[in-house]
Amino acid sequence: MKFIDEAIKESEKRLEKNKVPKATSEIDEDLIETITIAHPKIFAIGTGGAGNNTITRLNEKGVENLETITINSDAQDLLYSQADKKILIGRETCKGLGAGGKPEIGELCAEESIELIKDELSDANMVFITCGLGGGTGSGSAPVIAKTAKKLGALTIVVVSTPFISEGPQRVKNAVESLKKLKESADSVIVVPNEKLLEVAPNLPIITAYMVSDEILGKSVKGITDLIMKHGATNLDFSDVKSTMSDSGMSMIGMGESESGDRALESVYEALNSPLLDLDISEAQKAIVDIVGSNELTTEEVNKITSTISDYLAPGADIIMGIRVDNELQHTIRTTVIISGVKSQDLLSPAREVPEKQEESIQEPWENFDAVDDFLDDKF
Ligand SMILES: Nc1nc2c(ncn2[C@@H]2O[C@H](COP(=O)(O)OP(=O)(O)OP(=O)(O)O)[C@@H](O)[C@H]2O)c(=O)[nH]1
Numbered sequence: 001m002k003f004i005d006e007a008i009k010e011s012e013k014r015l016e017k018n019k020v021p022k023a024t025s026e027i028d029e030d031l032i033e034t035i036t037i038a039h040p041k042i043f044a045i046g047t048g049g050a051g052n053n054t055i056t057r058l059n060e061k062g063v064e065n066l067e068t069i070t071i072n073s074d075a076q077d078l079l080y081s082q083a084d085k086k087i088l089i090g091r092e093t094c095k096g097l098g099a100g101g102k103p104e105i106g107e108l109c110a111e112e113s114i115e116l117i118k119d120e121l122s123d124a125n126m127v128f129i130t131c132g133l134g135g136g137t138g139s140g141s142a143p144v145i146a147k148t149a150k151k152l153g154a155l156t157i158v159v160v161s162t163p164f165i166s167e168g169p170q171r172v173k174n175a176v177e178s179l180k181k182l183k184e185s186a187d188s189v190i191v192v193p194n195e196k197l198l199e200v201a202p203n204l205p206i207i208t209a210y211m212v213s214d215e216i217l218g219k220s221v222k223g224i225t226d227l228i229m230k231h232g233a234t235n236l237d238f239s240d241v242k243s244t245m246s247d248s249g250m251s252m253i254g255m256g257e258s259e260s261g262d263r264a265l266e267s268v269y270e271a272l273n274s275p276l277l278d279l280d281i282s283e284a285q286k287a288i289v290d291i292v293g294s295n296e297l298t299t300e301e302v303n304k305i306t307s308t309i310s311d312y313l314a315p316g317a318d319i320i321m322g323i324r325v326d327n328e329l330q331h332t333i334r335t336t337v338i339i340s341g342v343k344s345q346d347l348l349s350p351a352r353e354v355p356e357k358q359e360e361s362i363q364e365p366w367e368n369f370d371a372v373d374d375f376l377d378d379k380f
């Protein structure tokens, strides 16, 4: 049909033209200024050794639209971290030496230095708090920081890992207790259970496994931030994320991409079946889905993605959708989904099916994150 062909051509031309809006009138200038002021202020805080590593990793990769803060009671760990701001907590309590695996000390440190934390977060709209649960500083301070951020009015999202069972019962106990407090103090908690890494890669050396964990924690923070800050054809914004994640308990984030076969279905299945985010979503009531593809992305593909998500969730669940065009993706479709109100299974139980040890799957410790990236691309 000719009129449809013409409409398609015109819309393609508009897509090209509309990439960067230019102020052509006073009202446009005013709108651009308003958008700049209205941008939500988002902070990513990493507390304790693992949390500091995740923030350092985010900075190494480059973060946009995110102010990063590392917090630690261990001065040496803090020194080696990379962030826009660093806060040494508990100078009196710990003398810069760390909390020695005791969350009650980590909690005291955060309380001792609460004013320093408040000062940084006074104008925050959204705060991510990330750490590895199980030690002293992260497990003890994260609930205090979350409570403070929430009191200051910020949407507060915690992204944490839980320890390997092999780290021993004390670390697991520290993690369970901290997780309970976090659920009470934050808007939403996303958990990456380290033990699940063993189901995917049973022979991963511990250092490598922690690097993979850092990467997944960082990707979750970046995924949600991009979803809010990057402009799309059907736009998602801070209010969408807020309405889905406020006081929502446990959430999960899944990311998938595919460039071949039934790429829409493959990308959404990958997002929903991430082995590290193995939670029951059948009763979840809310989700946000962010679909990114080139100009080739079709309405049918978008429908496939949203209807697949809808099939997995509770009947009548509220799904907010955003679509973004990124022609650099060429044939790839990238789907990010955040599902809130998920039921947590026993996150700290041992890995269920550890496959037979296979010689070829033994991994050497990786010396850099490029190797970790390759591993993640391969497995997730
Ligand atoms: N993602 C990630 N997790 C780690 C790393 N190192 C340790 N972990 C995990 O995080 C948990 C807490 O460890 P740390 O972050 O070192 O502990 P901390 O919060 O600094 O506490 P203290 O050192 O006792 O004051 C551990 O039990 C591990 O499960 C790391 O480099 N990256």
Ligand SMILES: [Mg+2]
Binding pocket: 048, 049, 074, 077, 098, 099, 135, 137
């Ligand atoms: Mg430490």
